Amino acid sequence: PPIPLPIRFADPLAFSPDGRLLATAYDDRTVQLWNIADPSRPRRLGAPLTGHKGYVNSLVFSPDGRTLASGSADGTIRLWNATDPGHAVLRGAPLRGHLGAVNVLAYSPDGHTLASGGDDNSVRLWDIEDPSKASEERSLTGHTEAVASLTFSRTGRTLASGGNDSTVRLWNVSDPSRAGAIGQSMSPNAKSGTFLAFSPNTHMLGVSSGTDTIRLWNLDVDDAARRVCTMTRGVLTPETWREYLPRLSYDPPCEP
Structure with missing residues (x-):
């Protein structure tokens, strides 16, 4: 039978990439690490991690599993x-x-960048290649309400953010220090924050809005162009x- 851990429904948790560690947050603003190499016998590791002055809202391990990031209501x-x-x-x-x-919070696939979203409606990018000397690289604005979810594409070149303003935004983060918006925001017609996930090939973004609806957004520009040309051929x-x-020479964008 499963072994219950003493956490409440809304508390965040995170698995390490190798699946051997679990981090859990508690109402007393602490974080506990667990050894779950044997899931039937979870074992506490060390004392709780303390320091946050507000509830811990997000936990995420770095891709190499060596660093745990925690984001809090204390900002x-x-x-x-x-x-x-x-x-x-x-x-x-x-x-x-x-x-x-x-x-x-969300780590880039290479582990060099940490993205964070907050109640100040912003997405912030942090240079954490050396975690002991981490610094902010860029603040991305555009959402008009709190940022509720973040996800990087598999390549790490695109970041998607979902907000309580019922929109999803895409950001070009190939160079985090010069990151910027990709096109206009997408509206999933949600009434709350969204949950996001890229497909492995990065060409599809899944959006769950908490309204019994999941939408799939095709981000493949070439495929979109082919669809448009198919629908408008001969027009x-x-x-x-x-x-x-x-005043322009005849040069239709679609093949005849």
Whole structure:
């Protein structure tokens, strides 16, 4: 039978990449690490991690499993050295920048960038290649309400954010220090924060809005262009081109 752990329904948790560690958060604003190599016998590792002054809203392990990031209602992010999970310690000073609660965290696939979303409606990118010297690289604005979810594409070049403003935004984060929006926001017609996931090939974004609806967004531009051309084939004739674009040589975007 499953072994219950003493956490409430809304408390965040995170598995390490190798599945041997579990991090759980508690109402007393602490984080506990567990050895779950044998899931039938979970074992506490060390003392609870303390320091946050508000509830811990998000937990996430780095891709290499050596660092645990925690985001809190106190507006800070803490990076914990989990190399020796029985004696985890804080790496550097808490990260400050958000003007409200930190709701969600996400690591880039290469582990060099941490994205955070908060009640201040912003997405922030942090350079954590050296966790002990982490610093903010970029603040991304556009959401008009709290950011509730984040996910990186498999390549790490695109970040998707979902907000309580019922929109999803895509960001080009190929160079985090120069990150910016990709196109306009997408509205999943949600009434609350959204949950996001990229498909493995990055061409599809799944959006669950908490309204009994899941939407799939095709992000493959070439595929979208092929669909448009299929639906409009034969519409842009030389005669139509001359009528609307008389100063330009006939050059339809779709193959005849």
